[in-house]
Amino acid sequence: MRKIEAIIRKSKFKYVKSALLEKGFENFNYHLTRSSARTEHRYYRGTEYDAQAEERVKLTLYVDPKSVQSVLDIIQFNGDTGSAQESYIGIYKPEYLYKLIDENGKDRLIQVI
Numbered sequence: 131m132r133k134i135e136a137i138i139r140k141s142k143f144k145y146v147k148s149a150l151l152e153k154g155f156e157n158f159n160y161h162l163t164r165s166s167a168r169t170e171h172r173y174y175r176g177t178e179y180d181a182q183a184e185e186r187v188k189l190t191l192y193v194d195p196k197s198v199q200s201v202l203d204i205i206q207f208n209g210d211t212g213s214a215q216e217s218y219i220g221i222y223k224p225e226y227l228y229k230l231i232d233e234n235g236k237d238r239l240i241q242v243i
Contacts, residue, residue: 143187145208
């Protein structure tokens with residue numbers, strides 16, 4: 131198993147999410163986050179704003195090692211903003227992975243890896 135974490139622009143998340151679902155990647159988590167970097171000022175319709183305060187979406191998936199490249203392609207194609215500084219992707223190999231299940235009314239952890 132591999133853990134993939136991607137931080138993408140909020141406006142691109144709906145495209146990434148629908149592409150992942152379309153390709154059969156249905157189990158993932160996501161939440162809103164804010165970036166913390168050097169102050170960068172951008173302009174939108176002539177008004178200056180602080181880009182540091184932009185919301186991003188952090189997407190987390192656990193996939194089979196064979197599916198990693200497919201997920202990366204989906205994120206890259208559908209999350210493209212034209213700016214390399216907009217997205218980050220991390221791939222991790224967990225040492226242990228457990229799944230919580232309900233077995234006859236009792237919670238139990240099963241080791242996946």
